[in-house]
Amino acid sequence: MQNMAQKNIAQTTQTPLTDCLLRLGDNALVLGQRHAQLCGKAPALEEELALMNVGLDLFGQARNWLGYAAELMAAERATDKVDADQLAFRRDAQDFRNLLLVEQPNGDFADIIGRQFLFDAWHVHLLDGLAHSSDPRIAEVAAKSLKEATYHLRRSSEWVIRLGDGTEESHTRMQRALNNLWQFTGELLQADEIDQAMLAAGIAPDLQTVATRWKATVEEVLEEATLERPSYDAWMYTGGKVGHHTEHLGFLLAEMQYLPRAYPDATVW
């Protein structure tokens, strides 16, 4: 019974604004968790430090977004306590609103960098728009996150170029990663009703503008990396933004949520 009640945290309280915040928070949380899974497993010490620090930035951003979402949900329900931790650890996969791209498994280093680059190139342009949001809380979280995301993009771009324009082996792997991940990029660029509502309210930027900038960034970096850009018209998987996920998310959440779910009354970790 408790699980049923917890599962409904998201479902019973969603408005376009909380949905928008869950998308932002879940993208950061799920990608951050992918980084956390690499702790102790990165190919080199320096890259381990970098991956963990990028993940930490993302967790911090997730806490800011989900914290705001939780406040709105708690105000709406007026009774139950909702906080960022509850949203992170007590929702099931179908209640997550992250992009399919960020939940894709770690694979090899080219997969990790490819996923990060495709996301960063979108994230900076989105955050740039959100920093001018009509919602001041969103604007300040976005302005803070933008600095971090800009630096993430710098790192992931450099790696895409280094691997793409590197050895035959690194080029092959980087191209393969790109080709595999490309099918999850469609929903980054396609606005749905939530995106439209946020745009109309001046809360979030036009995704078409973000898409144009994303394409420009991707094209510039891939060209320098001597990599071939897959077609924008390729068939794309979608659904992450409305809770229809690939099978990978469930496994990620099972690991991430195990402790808080096993010990729901714990107050000290």
Next chain:
Amino acid sequence: MRPSGNHPSASIDNWPSSDLIGSDRSGLPRAGEQGDVDAVLAVLQHVLDPEVPVVSVVELGIVRDIDWLDERLVVNVTPTYSGCPATEVIEQHILEALVAAGYADPLIQRRLSPAWTTDWLTDVGREKLRSYGIAPPVGSASKRSLTGQSDPVVPCPLCGSEATERVSEFGSTACKALYRCRDCLEPFDYFKCL
């Protein structure tokens, strides 16, 4: 601990700003109030960053505002990075230091905007970083410094040589990058521009 009277927002305003910051700090405190702010600053000067334990929270530039709400001291603190794991610890240390100094029930508030920038590191803070073996930020924070379009020469904090190279965009914490000196061959952390 402090004279009575209404104190308008007493901003700390001797730090340079950049166009990234969008500074909203308005004016220096009026004469007669600076003493109160100075007394608080003197306490906070002993609260050190747990990850770089030579630099105080004041020198780091994360104490953004000192004010009084009726008789209650309010200190606004901004995090360096969204995910900085030291944020809560630092706020707790500030609270403890103020209570120990006799301030009753001080309020520590977290403020995100304007976002922290390394431009707020004081000159003394920069010098302390250098003597601790961490190269302080070179130049000021800008979009170009973040995107890597203008990578500065980072002198080695150990031997002063300018023959250095970046090994990784991240060092031991999010606020640092990892460098190596080609003269003395030592690796070192660079407190990068943000």
